[in-house]
Amino acid sequence: MKIPLLTQRQTSDQDLVSEITPDVSVVVPIYNEVESLPHLISAISQSLTESGLSYEIICVDDGSKDGSQELLRELTKTKQPYLRAILLRRNYGQTPAMAAGFNYALGKVVITMDGDLQNDPADIPLLVEKLNEGYDLVSGWRKNRQDAALKRLLPSKIANWLIARVTGVKLHDYGCSLKAYRAELVADLNLYGELHRFLPALAFIEGARITEMPVRHHKRQYGKSKYGLDRTFRVLMDLLTIFFLKKFLTRPMHVFGLFGLGCMGLGTIIGMYLTFVKFGLGQSIGNRPLLILAVLLLLAGVQLFSFGLLAELLMRTYHESQGRPIYRVREILDSARQA
Structure with missing residues (x-):
């Protein structure tokens, strides 16, 4: 079933643009995920093909050293015409990788997700459906999160509560990478530092209509997590930045x-x-x-x-x-x- 698109184009020139513009761009930052990549790309392709949406998959390799870049080169040369790979010169971090994906995305809807197979590509069409209800951003909520309780879940719950209190955007799960954005909203988001965690707050500053919906979450199958407790300090510093931007961006x-x-x-x-x-x-x-x-x-x-x-x-x-x-x-x- 084809999900209704967000924009109607009427002129002949715009019809030409519509023919080459995919419905969905899936942006996936990659760092040392060589084992997960083939399964992830296949699952995204299957989910979006079954939904009837035209799409592109943009994998942004953030300086991987495990063979992810070589695998992406191979996949883009052979059997994956919808796959685009952006290979960064070194490891810049998830925020710059996501910003690169945003800059090269052509779709009317932009989906972000992790490359570790913990996000479920089957949820992508559901996010797009929710977006078409009139929202600008739909954030995933890992309601049944499959992560270690003390190392990941507890710090995440505290961080989500604190971020919601400071930013005024009430979401259960700020850390979920699986999100859907209207393309025009993405064009207004300028990312720097490590602000990818606060994309809903940045979108709120831009006047976006935001909601969330439960999404599936799986245990990591390959590799190891790139996150640790050391990110707590960075989150707090970025939170202060967001608070200042929200309150005093145009009136310092x-x-x-x-x-x-x-x-x-x-x-x-x-x-x-x-x-x-x-x-x-x-x-x-x-x-x-x-x-x-x-x-x-x-x-x-x-x-x-x-x-x-x-x-x-x-x-x-x-x-x-x-x-x-x-x-x-x-x-x-x-x-x-x-x-």
């Missing part, structure tokens, strides 16, 4: 200026008190810690206020140099054209 002066004025105000009050003590009461203030505190607060206030001004200028440069508006239009309704 509101945070720097607020703290700056607060410091200058407190420093001024302490300075006025010390002035009264010096000249009103005739007491010495040279050896008082309050004097040092007042000076530090005034200097910090001036610096924070200056940072706010510089950040405002940087944000203006960021938006104007890219021609990037500070708003997103979902649709335009014109009664004259509809009449």
